[in-house]
Amino acid sequence: xxxxxxxxxxxxxxxxxxxxxxxxxxxxxxxxxxxxxxxxxxxxxxxxxxxxxxxxxxxxxxxxxxxxxxxxxxxxxxxxxxxxxxxxxxxxxxxxxxxxxxxxxxxxxxxxxxxxxxxxxxxxxxxxxxxxxxxxxxxxxxxxxxxxxxxxxxxxxxxxxxxxxxxxxxxxxxxxxxxxxxxxxxxxxxxxxxxxxxxxxxxxxxxx
Numbered sequence: 001x002x003x004x005x006x007x008x009x010x011x012x013x014x015x016x017x018x019x020x021x022x023x024x025x026x027x028x029x030x031x032x033x034x035x036x037x038x039x040x041x042x043x044x045x046x047x048x049x050x051x052x053x054x055x056x057x058x059x060x061x062x063x064x065x066x067x068x069x070x071x072x073x074x075x076x077x078x079x080x081x082x083x084x085x086x087x088x089x090x091x092x093x094x095x096x097x098x099x100x101x102x103x104x105x106x107x108x109x110x111x112x113x114x115x116x117x118x119x120x121x122x123x124x125x126x127x128x129x130x131x132x133x134x135x136x137x138x139x140x141x142x143x144x145x146x147x148x149x150x151x152x153x154x155x156x157x158x159x160x161x162x163x164x165x166x167x168x169x170x171x172x173x174x175x176x177x178x179x180x181x182x183x184x185x186x187x188x189x190x191x192x193x194x195x196x197x198x199x200x201x202x203x204x205x206x207x208x
Contacts (some may be wrong), residue, residue, distance in 0.1 A: 001077065002133065004077075004131070005076050005079060007174075009050060009051055009053070009079070011204070012038060012053065016162065017181075018181035018182060018183065018184045019047055019099075019184075021114075021180040021181035021184065022151060022181060022184045022186060023053060024180065025070070025117075025178060025180035025186045026054045026120060026149060026151070026186060027057065027103075029149060029175075029176060029186065029188050030054065030055060030058045030116065030118075030149065031058050031062055031127075033116065033175075033188075034058070034062050034064045034065075034068075034146050035064075035162050036037075036039060037064060037067075037115065040067065041067055041069065041115075042064065042067050042068045042069070042115045043068070043069050043070070043076060043111055043112075043114040043115050043116070043143070044068050044069070044070035044071070044114050044115065044116035044117070044118070045070070045071050045072075045073070045108050045112060045114045045116075045117055045118070045141060046072045046073065046117075046118035046120075047069070047073060047102040047103075047117075047118065047119050047120075047122055048073070048074065048075075048102045048119075048120070048121055048122050049072035049074045049079075049083060049097070049102070049118070049122055050076075050079050050081045050083070050121065051082040051083050051086070052072050052083035052086055052097065053075075054087055054118060054120055054149075054179065055072065055095075055116075055118060056072075056083065056086045056092065056095065057071060057086075057090075057091060058085055059090070059092055059095065060090035060091075060092060062087075065090075065092065066201065068094055068095075068116070069094040069096075069111070069196075070092075070093075070094060070096065071096045071097075071098055071107075071108065071111050071126075071128070072095065072096070072097045072098065072174065073098045073100050073101075073102040073107045073108070074097065074098070074100075074101070074102065074206045075101055075102065076084070077099055077169065078145065080097050080098075080099045081161065083097045084097040084197075087158055094142045101203075102122075103203045103204050103205050104201075104202070104203055104204075105137065105140075105198055105199055105200060105201065105204060106200060106202075107203060108141060108198060109198065109200070112140060112141045112142075112195075112198050113141060113142055113143035113144075113146065113148040113195040113198075114141060114142065114146060115145075115147070116147060116149070116202065117138060117141045117142045117146065117147070117149070118131050118148075118149045118150075119134060119138070119148060119149070119150040119151075120150065120151045120164050121151060122148060122151075122205065123150060123152040123159070123163065124151070124152050124153045125207050125208065126205040126207060126208060127206075127208060128159060130199065130204070130206060131159065131163060131205075132164075132166055132203035133150075133152075133204055134204050134205050135163065135167055135170055135206060136164040136166075137204045138170065138189075138191070139170045139171060139172075139181045139191065139193060139195060139196050140195055140196045140197065140198040140199070141195075141198065142172075142191040142193060142195065143191065143195060144192070144193065144194060144195065145190065145191065145192075146190070146191050147174065147175060147188055147189065147190050147191070148187075148188070148189050148191070149162070149186070149187070149188055150186075150187045150189070150190065151184070151185060151186050151187070152185045153183055153184060153185065154183045154184065154185045155180060155183050158185075160177065160185045160187070164177060164186065164187065164189075167187075167189045168191070170191075171191060171192050171193030172189040172190060172192065173189065173190050173192055174187070174189055174190075174195075175178065175186070175188040175189060175190050176188045179207060
């Protein structure tokens with residue numbers, strides 16, 4: 001049965017839910033990166049952005065929010081509409097919500113490599129091989145010194161340690177890897193390498 005990614009967001013209504021704890025951790029980590037970001041314009045991309053609950057509220061309240069040009073890519077039109085409305089209500093004219101397949105590299109053309117790359121709610125819904133592929137593509141999506149925020153459940157077999165190894169192979173160093181709730185993992189990795197060109201017309205993953 002295909003999951004309804006619109007009603008999936010209902011879990012956030014329960015502040016005690018694992019997803020709520022994951023969301024709070026992500027917002028804290030995003031804000032921390034904005035705190036120490038160098039002066040000047042910043043760029044952000046979010047894959048499978050949903051309703052933008054991780055990034056938009058942080059940009060709406062952070063002093064650096066207005067410096068960020070962001071592209072949120074989401075396939076469900078209901079989620080995209082809510083994200084677009086939230087950005088507009090917050091006065092975030094630099095936030096663009098694109099209704100498109102987030103797996104396609106073309107969705108990030110012109111904005112990658114970015115300073116903030118969000119891959120949240122993705123790694124737990126694709127094959128291990130596709131997780132490895134996405135980590136590789138993060139070396140194209142992320143600017144030197146930029147960070148990737150990612151999530152993955154910690155159910156057995158726990159892939160989180162392996163994901164960290166894959167990021168290391170691609171030139172990333174860990175900033176934080178936490179478990180804010182039972183069976184929930186949140187990772188932040190900083191890119192120390194030189195971004196590779198983002199290939200056109202490539203599908204990075206497929207939801208299963």
